[in-house]
Amino acid sequence: MPALPAPALPTNRDENWRYANLRPLARARPEPVASDDHAGGLELPPPLPGHERWVFVDGRFNALLSTPAPHSCASLLSARAAGQAFDDMLDAALASEGVDFSLARLNGARGDQVLQIAPADGASAALELTFIASGAASAGTSYPRVQVHAGRGAHLHIVERHVSAGQSDSAVNACFDVALRADAVLDHSRLQNCSATAACFDTLTAHVGERATYRLRSVALGGVSSRSTLMIRLAGRGARCEYTAASVAVGTQTHDVFAEIAHVAPETVTRELFRGIATGRGKLGFNGKMVVAASAPGADSEQSLKNLLTGSGAEAAVRPQLEIYTDRVRAVHGATTGKLDDQMLFYLLSRGIDRASAQALLQWAFIEDAVSRVDCAGLREEAETLIAARLNDVSALGNVTGALKASP
Amino acid sequence: MSLLKIENLSATVGGKKVLNGVSLTVNAGEVHAIMGPNGSGKSTLSYVLAGRPGYEITGGSVQFEGRDLAALAPEDRARAGLFLGFQYPVEIPGVNNVYLLKAAMNAKRKAAGEPEVDAYEFLQLVRGKMKLMQMDESFLSRGVNEGFSGGEKKRNEILQMLVLEPKLAVLDETDSGLEIDALKVVARGVNSLRSRERGVLLITHYQRLLDHVVPDQVHVLARGRIARSGDKSLALELEKRGYDWVLEVA
Numbered sequence: 001m002p003a004l005p006a007p008a009l010p011t012n013r014d015e016n017w018r019y020a021n022l023r024p025l026a027r028a029r030p031e032p033v034a035s036d037d038h039a040g041g042l043e044l045p046p047p048l049p050g051h052e053r054w055v056f057v058d059g060r061f062n063a064l065l066s067t068p069a070p071h072s073c074a075s076l077l078s079a080r081a082a083g084q085a086f087d088d089m090l091d092a093a094l095a096s097e098g099v100d101f102s103l104a105r106l107n108g109a110r111g112d113q114v115l116q117i118a119p120a121d122g123a124s125a126a127l128e129l130t131f132i133a134s135g136a137a138s139a140g141t142s143y144p145r146v147q148v149h150a151g152r153g154a155h156l157h158i159v160e161r162h163v164s165a166g167q168s169d170s171a172v173n174a175c176f177d178v179a180l181r182a183d184a185v186l187d188h189s190r191l192q193n194c195s196a197t198a199a200c201f202d203t204l205t206a207h208v209g210e211r212a213t214y215r216l217r218s219v220a221l222g223g224v225s226s227r228s229t230l231m232i233r234l235a236g237r238g239a240r241c242e243y244t245a246a247s248v249a250v251g252t253q254t255h256d257v258f259a260e261i262a263h264v265a266p267e268t269v270t271r272e273l274f275r276g277i278a279t280g281r282g283k284l285g286f287n288g289k290m291v292v293a294a295s296a297p298g299a300d301s302e303q304s305l306k307n308l309l310t311g312s313g314a315e316a317a318v319r320p321q322l323e324i325y326t327d328r329v330r331a332v333h334g335a336t337t338g339k340l341d342d343q344m345l346f347y348l349l350s351r352g353i354d355r356a357s358a359q360a361l362l363q364w365a366f367i368e369d370a371v372s373r374v375d376c377a378g379l380r381e382e383a384e385t386l387i388a389a390r391l392n393d394v395s396a397l398g399n400v401t402g403a404l405k406a407s408p
Numbered sequence: 409m410s411l412l413k414i415e416n417l418s419a420t421v422g423g424k425k426v427l428n429g430v431s432l433t434v435n436a437g438e439v440h441a442i443m444g445p446n447g448s449g450k451s452t453l454s455y456v457l458a459g460r461p462g463y464e465i466t467g468g469s470v471q472f473e474g475r476d477l478a479a480l481a482p483e484d485r486a487r488a489g490l491f492l493g494f495q496y497p498v499e500i501p502g503v504n505n506v507y508l509l510k511a512a513m514n515a516k517r518k519a520a521g522e523p524e525v526d527a528y529e530f531l532q533l534v535r536g537k538m539k540l541m542q543m544d545e546s547f548l549s550r551g552v553n554e555g556f557s558g559g560e561k562k563r564n565e566i567l568q569m570l571v572l573e574p575k576l577a578v579l580d581e582t583d584s585g586l587e588i589d590a591l592k593v594v595a596r597g598v599n600s601l602r603s604r605e606r607g608v609l610l611i612t613h614y615q616r617l618l619d620h621v622v623p624d625q626v627h628v629l630a631r632g633r634i635a636r637s638g639d640k641s642l643a644l645e646l647e648k649r650g651y652d653w654v655l656e657v658a
Binding site for chain 1: 460481482486491500503511568572
């Protein structure tokens with residue numbers, strides 16, 4: 001592979017990176033972490049029923065921990081074999097003014113393995129991808145990369161989980177590229193639960209074809225700094241994107257998202273929902289950019305962005321952006337940042353529920369609005385358990401989660 | 409000892425004086441109705457009793473079974489056996505009704521040193537009370553008051569009251585906005601709670617609720633104080649002559 005000049009990291013001077021905490025990534029050694037076959041003592045969650053399991057340690061496939069299906073539609077490629085296709089696609093079709101793909105280019109330049117998932121026309125598959133970060137940032141950065149090319153009418157379920165081995169302060173720069181051909185469906189559930197000292201950065205691009213549906217449900221909990229950069233292009237008539245993101249930033253965590261969804265074909269549909277909680281000195285940023293091109297009459301876009309702040313040191317910035325270049329469009333957008341509702345709190349107190357439990361219950365209810373939409377039940381319950389442990393009153397929430405799930 | 413003893417109570421809301429020397433005693437086994445024109449301080453009284461932030465007691469005292477109510481946090485008042493039926497019950501999406509009922513019941517039991525309620529017994533109890541309130545069981549798994557009609561919210565308040573079995577229920581305009589059949593259902597719920605040990609403070613605009621829940625005493629609240637008290641016939645007289653008559657006499 002010819003040596004590529006290493007692209008520079010973005011900076012906070014860039015408007016779309018203003019709220020990200022780039023320091024942990026900038027401090028990390030940029031070379032890939034040396035290959036390591038052990039998983040650093042991490043106990044993996046139980047396998048998800050019906051899913052083949054692919055496990056990666058520091059960006060590299062780990063055969064011992066994985067159970068691929070015999071005739072899996074997924075395969076490992078060298079970065080060289082995966083070729084320039086992605087970079088070309090970025091340049092030709094996806095590049096958008098103000099969107100910085102330097103991290104994706106860094107991944108392309110430094111990473112050496114790509115998981116390609118390519119179900120044929122009409123095929124279906126379910127995969128669980130777990131990425132374990134075990135190396136310290138001083139030892140290098142891990143560069144996981146996944147490319148999805150779903151054939152016509154294919155139906156994919158992908159669970160993507162990012163975790164740490166122990167409390168390592170790993171640096172992760174991941175890429176996930178999606179191309180859905182006509183009538184394909186991708187149910188993509190992702191959970192980022194790296195250690196509280198890790199730097200978790202990812203770039204996701206998606207090209208959604210005619211009548212294809214991309215459902216992305218994302219939960220970000222870990223990392224001292226996390227940032228997701230999304231560029232989703234609804235490229236075929238009737239293409240649909242449902243994007244739900246939940247984020248809980250506690251302590252000194254910073255979670256940032258830049259999501260651009262571009263409607264470039266007629267009758268394309270977006271449903272975007274973000275719910276974030278920042279407590280302590282946690283910081284949350286969500287920049288949701290929605291573009292409706294002149295070539296997309298009949299587009300239908302809904303965006304609901306809400307942040308909840310608890311504690312005086314927490315910060316949040318939600319920024320809905322709308323660029324519309326056609327008259328025939330339906331766009332519903334709302335964004336709020338606020339504190340717990342005093343009336344709801346008093347109502348619960350007036351029923352004898354103690355203050356800490358009442359606050360935890362209201363926070364839980366707020367974030368559940370997003371988390372409950374995670375399609376994969378196993379991952380959803382995993383996320384719910386982790387969130388319950390992160391919110392204030394752990395013991396009370398243990399009861400809360402149990403009771404909320406209990407049917408009468 | 410009386411259940412509730414209010415003496416010369418003054419209170420402000422947002423710095424504005426709303427209650428101005430209210431005195432009232434409710435004994436166990438009694439139902440008192442508080443009537444009065446808009447802005448007379450009826451809802452303020454209910455919030456002061458429940459401990460809503462922003463409703464400050466500036467004078468006088470409130471004793472609940474001999475305890476100084478002002479010294480108790482809202483949740484402790486509830487656990488001690490005080491229940492407020494809200495005029496405008498708040499919607500809490502994401503927290504389901506059955507969880508709220510169970511958490512509230514267990515909070516009360518814990519405060520009394522009792523073990524948590526058995527799951528089966530709890531559901532049997534709740535189902536029985538729902539039947540009385542003519543509520544469908546599907547309400548249990550819905551968010552608290554989420555998407556409920558006005559009447560459904562009021563029934564839900566009474567359901568909570570019946571499950572929690574408070575010593576004193578303060579019902580703030582539980583009858584407002586109810587059509588006659590729903591009013592009867594709500595009244596049936598309130599009447600089923602009546603006992604020698606419990607008391608009820610009914611805050612209402614209209615006499616019609618008092619046809620179904622017959623009070624032992626009726627008070628007229630005007631300009632932040634009790635302007636007149638009497639038996640149930642006072643409500644009928646108010647219906648006939650309006651509040652102006654009381655205000656003139658006061």
